[in-house]
Amino acid sequence: MASYKKSAETKKKILDASKKLFYEKGYKATSCKEICELADVNLGLIHYHFKTKKNIASIIYANSLLEVKDLVRIKMNKIYRYYELKYGTAIENWVFMSGYLMDENYRRFFYEICQENVLVDERTDIIDFFYRLHVNIYNLDISPKEVKLIRVCVAAITMALVEKHVENYLDLSIEELIEYKIRNLYKLMKLSDEDINDIVKTSYDMYQNLNIEFGKHFEIYRIESLTSKAFVI
Template identity: 30%
Template sequence: MGKYKVGKETKEKIYEASKALFYEYGYTSTTCLKIAKESGANVGLINYYYGSKGGLGIELYNELMSTIKAKVTENLYKLGLETTLLLQTAVEWRVLNNNMRFNKNFSRFYYDLLGENVLYKEQSVVTDFYRNLAESCDLHYSDFEIAFIAFASAGATQGINLAYDAGLIDCSSQDFINSSIHLLLNNMGLDPELIKQVISESYEIEKMFTVRIEKNFNIV
């Protein structure tokens, strides 16, 4: 029992150290040696508990996505709003994009994961996200089609965000987010009128509350 407790504490120390370092320096610039030094753990234990630095990165990414979803759900409940999964997803997408725009530490971490193919190599929540969304819209896609849509959208998201940050896309942040949601839902083959309605309604809901990613990826 004592060994289990020590092991669990060591695993948590590694994870918390990686969160602080990934936030401060980005995923790419943070080495396993830096994580080991910060956590006080043997570098080999990173692979033991997480498989690789990529395993750590994807665990943090999955936690971020799940926590954002939970925070949005919590705020919708407080406001007494009942929404479809599709509408809630659009609100979550707005929250994610707003944090991408205003928290450069978060956007750097996200770009690093995409740039090093971590989101494609590791088991992320991306495909489950699209599968659940498709099923809620009564779209019967195969596993191949879900994976194709998920990773095509991830690549497109990386490209348009980098282009926007570089000033190659000239529009307001709100127009950018609206277009991002349109791209996401259009890739799924949804009806254009439905997409238009979801964009409009999600915009009104987004103005009612704020979900922020703060230092060391804490979400409030």
């Protein structure tokens, strides 16, 4: 038990140090040596626990996605008294993509991990589960093989959109870019144009009332009101 606790503490120290450095310096400019120095651990422990710096970035990215998912569900239930998966998933995209693209430091991190194809890393395959939820809840005619294809396609679309947005290739606002991603996500899931239009409009209206913000170092905040204190997730 003591060994497990120490291992968990070491992993947390490495992740916390990585979050700070990735946010402040960027993913590419941060070395494993710098992470270990800030975490006050031996260099070999990164390889032991994570194998590579890319795996650390993948875990941080996936954890951020899951935190946003949980927070959107909590806020929807609190404000609207219900949670609907198709709207919640679209709202998550509004929250996550906005948070990562509107802040210069997050934008740099997002851009750099997209260049490294982190979004299709095996450590992000938990996202498959949420696509399967759509299939089961809405009785979609999508096979398990197609679920994997959809995840890869959506990740590829996201990476391309982020890269070309940061490189100023696309003449799109951040909101237009996110809407394009959401529309393509649900087109791949074989929803009708009418359903997709409803999801885009409803999710955007709900998103504007949720008051979710990204703080520094991958902290995500829920703002209870304009005057209340923020709570860190």
